[in-house]
Amino acid sequence: MHVYILRRLILMIPVLLGLTVIVFLIMSLIPGDPALAILGSYATPENVAKLRADLGLDKSMVEQYWIWLTNMVQGDFGRSYSLNRPVLDEILERFGATLILAGTALVLCTIFGLLTGVVSAVRQYGWADKTLTFAVLIGISIPSFWLGLLLMMFFAVELRWLPVSGMYAIYGGGDLPDLIRHLILPSVTLAVVATGIIARLTRSNMLEVLRQDFIRTARAKGLDENRVIYRHAFKAALVNVIPVIGVQAGFVLGGAVYIETVFQWPGIGRMLVNAISTRDILLVQGGVVLVAGSYVLFNLFADVIQHLLDPRVKA
Amino acid sequence: MKSLFKGALTAAALAVCAFGFGHAEAQTPPGVLVVGQIAEPKSLDPAAVTAVNDFRILMNVYDGLVRYKDGTLEVEPALAESWTISDDGTVYTFKLRDGVTFHDGTPFNAEAVKYNFDRMLDENHPQHDTGPFPLAFFFSAVETIDVMDDLTVKFTLNAPYAPFLSNLAYPTGLIVSPEAVKEFGADYGRHPVGTGPFKFAEWESNAKVVVVRNDDYWEDAAKLEAVVFRPITDANTRVAELMAGGIDLMVEVPPDSLTQLSGDDNFSVYEQAGPHLWFLILNMKEGPFKDKKVRQAINYAIDKKALVENVLQGTAEIATGPTPPAFAWAYNEQLQPYPHDVEKAKQLIKEAGAEGAEVTFYVTEGGSGMLDPIPMGAAIQADLAQIGLTVAIETYEWNTFLGKVNPGLEGKADMAEMAWMTNDPDTLPYLALRTDAWPDKGGFNSGYYSNPEVDKLLEAARSSTDQAERAKLYREMQEIVYDDAPWAFIANWKQNAVSSTMVDGFKLQPSFFLLLDDVVKN
Numbered sequence: 001m002h003v004y005i006l007r008r009l010i011l012m013i014p015v016l017l018g019l020t021v022i023v024f025l026i027m028s029l030i031p032g033d034p035a036l037a038i039l040g041s042y043a044t045p046e047n048v049a050k051l052r053a054d055l056g057l058d059k060s061m062v063e064q065y066w067i068w069l070t071n072m073v074q075g076d077f078g079r080s081y082s083l084n085r086p087v088l089d090e091i092l093e094r095f096g097a098t099l100i101l102a103g104t105a106l107v108l109c110t111i112f113g114l115l116t117g118v119v120s121a122v123r124q125y126g127w128a129d130k131t132l133t134f135a136v137l138i139g140i141s142i143p144s145f146w147l148g149l150l151l152m153m154f155f156a157v158e159l160r161w162l163p164v165s166g167m168y169a170i171y172g173g174g175d176l177p178d179l180i181r182h183l184i185l186p187s188v189t190l191a192v193v194a195t196g197i198i199a200r201l202t203r204s205n206m207l208e209v210l211r212q213d214f215i216r217t218a219r220a221k222g223l224d225e226n227r228v229i230y231r232h233a234f235k236a237a238l239v240n241v242i243p244v245i246g247v248q249a250g251f252v253l254g255g256a257v258y259i260e261t262v263f264q265w266p267g268i269g270r271m272l273v274n275a276i277s278t279r280d281i282l283l284v285q286g287g288v289v290l291v292a293g294s295y296v297l298f299n300l301f302a303d304v305i306q307h308l309l310d311p312r313v314k315a
Numbered sequence: 316m317k318s319l320f321k322g323a324l325t326a327a328a329l330a331v332c333a334f335g336f337g338h339a340e341a342q343t344p345p346g347v348l349v350v351g352q353i354a355e356p357k358s359l360d361p362a363a364v365t366a367v368n369d370f371r372i373l374m375n376v377y378d379g380l381v382r383y384k385d386g387t388l389e390v391e392p393a394l395a396e397s398w399t400i401s402d403d404g405t406v407y408t409f410k411l412r413d414g415v416t417f418h419d420g421t422p423f424n425a426e427a428v429k430y431n432f433d434r435m436l437d438e439n440h441p442q443h444d445t446g447p448f449p450l451a452f453f454f455s456a457v458e459t460i461d462v463m464d465d466l467t468v469k470f471t472l473n474a475p476y477a478p479f480l481s482n483l484a485y486p487t488g489l490i491v492s493p494e495a496v497k498e499f500g501a502d503y504g505r506h507p508v509g510t511g512p513f514k515f516a517e518w519e520s521n522a523k524v525v526v527v528r529n530d531d532y533w534e535d536a537a538k539l540e541a542v543v544f545r546p547i548t549d550a551n552t553r554v555a556e557l558m559a560g561g562i563d564l565m566v567e568v569p570p571d572s573l574t575q576l577s578g579d580d581n582f583s584v585y586e587q588a589g590p591h592l593w594f595l596i597l598n599m600k601e602g603p604f605k606d607k608k609v610r611q612a613i614n615y616a617i618d619k620k621a622l623v624e625n626v627l628q629g630t631a632e633i634a635t636g637p638t639p640p641a642f643a644w645a646y647n648e649q650l651q652p653y654p655h656d657v658e659k660a661k662q663l664i665k666e667a668g669a670e671g672a673e674v675t676f677y678v679t680e681g682g683s684g685m686l687d688p689i690p691m692g693a694a695i696q697a698d699l700a701q702i703g704l705t706v707a708i709e710t711y712e713w714n715t716f717l718g719k720v721n722p723g724l725e726g727k728a729d730m731a732e733m734a735w736m737t738n739d740p741d742t743l744p745y746l747a748l749r750t751d752a753w754p755d756k757g758g759f760n761s762g763y764y765s766n767p768e769v770d771k772l773l774e775a776a777r778s779s780t781d782q783a784e785r786a787k788l789y790r791e792m793q794e795i796v797y798d799d800a801p802w803a804f805i806a807n808w809k810q811n812a813v814s815s816t817m818v819d820g821f822k823l824q825p826s827f828f829l830l831l832d833d834v835v836k837n
Contacts, residue, residue, distance in 0.1 A: 031711075031714075031715040031718065032718060036718055036721075038447065038449065039365070039447075045722070045754075045757060047449070051447055054447065083520075084358045084363075084504045085520075093520060149551060153555065156555065156559050157555050157558045160559060163559075163561065164552065164559045164561050165547060165552050165555070165561070166522060166545070167522065170522065170523050170543055171343055171344060171347070171543075261549050262549060263552070264546075264548065264549065266520065266521035266522060270521075270548070271521075274354070274355070277712075277714075279714055
């Protein structure tokens with residue numbers, strides 16, 4: 001097991017290096033000059049040239065990449081020129097907010113996805129299954145930003161039960177209950193689609209497992225039905241669902257971009273959108289490396305759990 | 316199984332009860348105004364920023380030597396009590412207000428003024444590296460700044476430059492505390508210190524900027540205790556926050572919401588036309604627009620009324636010429652907008668022999684002051700199709716767009732959308748209509764307009780220090796440019812704002828600045 005994890009960690013290095021190359025290339029190849037973005041409509045060619053030199057943009061691409069990479073390895077992600085502060089400070093702060101949102105959404109979609117899936121499978125073709133399958137279909141089909149706006153208009157504007165946007169109240173907030181109040185709408189919105197996907201997968205896996213011999217054996221032994229479903233069937237089905245939850249983690253991080261914009265959550269997705277439109281290259285690069293790196297780690301984590309659960313998957 | 320499902324439901328319900336139900340979201344306290352901004356400020360260093368969004372905060376924290384008189388774009392004293400201008404228009408001597416201190420307690424004096432402009436203009440200044448200062452060229456005419464005594468400062472210009480005073484009233488001319496800049500260096504933009512009616516208190520990234528009342532303000536102290544600026548980038552969310560009471564005042568309300576909110580008794584709507592012009596740059600170097608008749612035909616063919624009323628839903632007014640009416644003192648009242656006259660346009664096209672011409676049209680996806688550029692571009696395309704022109708639209712994201720348009724349209728396109736918001740009638744025509752402002756000379760005349768008469772008028776208006784004389788020259792310039800039609804003049808944007816009815820005493824300014832010292836919140 002340790003060897004497996006170590007090997008996977010070492011394999012991450014070329015993946016991350018490749019990632020830095022891709023991110024750097026994309027940012028260099030998209031049109032739009034950062035110097036122009038900073039100077040705005042009043043940019044004169046002279047000013048632009050001077051600023052490009054100040055920012056080091058007149059160097060060759062290889063040189064620029066090398067400077068960026070070596071600085072980053074030493075923990076220096078550079079300074080964001082659109083925010084006028086160190087990139088690392090900004091991305092860590094923002095990533096923390098995204099982790100809270102995406103983490104909550106992931107927990108919600110896992111719990112509700114598994115529950116729904118199991119109930120649907122156990123009551124196959126019953127009214128519970130039909131209702132849940134229908135709900136899941138709607139959940140998967142609904143565009144999340146639209147759902148977000150709808151929930152916002154209803155719960156925050158009409159009923160005024162929950163705040164419209166932000167992470168903390170701007171007055172007298174800042175504690176945990178305040179955070180949770182702000183978290184409910186965006187995390188539920190973000191979780192809806194992933195819940196549907198996990199529920200569908202759990203349902204089909206459960207149905208498959210429930211038809212297998214060992215379940216019949218368990219029932220024949222006279223085991224309590226709850227025990228059959230949870231101790232035997234569910235555990236066997238879970239093995240195939242876990243890697244998908246790992247993939248959903250990436251989906252939730254990606255979906256956070258819209259949701260963060262709608263709910264003004266100060267996360268890294270919203271930051272990246274702004275950074276791209278202002279051509280804040282260092283901020284985009286740093287942010288993408290962090291997000292992608294953690295996604296790779298997360299998948300490793302899901303694989304390790306799958307290993308622990310399933311003796312058949314050999315290290 | 317069932318019990319587990321029920322358990323989860325109960326837990327969820329409990330959580331909602333604990334944190335949601337029974338807790339009606341609190342209104343913001345009286346005396347504290349919460350303003351919905353369109354974005355996170357880039358910096359609160361007035362010399363370093365260019366966005367109106369940032370100016371809205373800055374104008375409340377800082378003062379300049381001069382400022383715009385309430386409701387106009389005319390200059391009046393602020394930190395300078397009075398000034399004299401030498402006869403040749405090159406020496407400005409300011410008498411400064413006595414007893415003013417910065418929020419950090421350091422005195423405001425002639426040294427501080429000199430420091431501010433040296434920092435921006437002198438590359439060898441120890442704090443010049445706190446830039447870049449994109450609008451420093453507003454003061455590029457300044458040759459030397461001399462401290463005559465503690466409260467007298469003298470600016471010597473390399474040539475007469477009439478917009479100097481109104482540039483001083485622009486946010487780039489706001490005065491920062493030299494001691495604070497020395498202390499914070501490159502981080503000064505996050506620790507602003509000025510002399511204004513509000514003191515900077517806190518900047519929490521992506522959440523809020525808080526300023527509190529400066530009780531020692533040299534003029535009447537502000538009525539509000541504090542102002543909180545919240546960046547809410549999504550317009551729909553901004554409207555939802557206003558409706559839910561999370562913000563008290565928002566600017567740049569989307570046209571759809573404006574219609575909805577103006578019918579609601581809980582909200583007050585404000586509108587004010589500003590020094591903004593939305594126009595089409597026409598490429599006069601090549602193609603059909605070399606001919607004045609075709610350019611005029613474009614101006615006749617575009618249904619500006621439909622654009623302003625339908626596409627922009629009344630958030631703009633029809634433009635007449637190169638100078639927005641907000642510059643009341645320099646605006647030529649005699650001119651009327653080109654009427655929408657398809658027959659006349661067709662006739663002009665025919666006379667010019669340009670029937671069925673094909674033109675390339677650069678459209679942007681969005682950008683500073685560009686309003687609703689894609690639907691506007693599409694509507695213009697349809698209007699021009701009516702007079703037999705085939706318009707091929709090419710759409711670009713704003714920064715890419717500027718990168719294509721600013722170096723000139725030659726060889727690329729026949730026309731391009733553009734919008735400018737300026738603070739002096741000199742700025743736009745001087746930078747975008749003179750022969751010496753062609754892109755290869757570092758200007759923004761991307762359509763290569765050239766009329767020696769206009770060049771002469773603009774140079775003369777810039778060097779005159781007599782406002783009546785300048786006004787006369789600008790009016791003459793507008794007449795010529797109107798007739799030459801190097802641009803299609805489309806719209807002047809009206810800034811809008813909506814507040815809850817708890818807010819009193821608020822007023823929009825033609826400068827588009829947000830001034831909050833007289834605002835009350837009940």
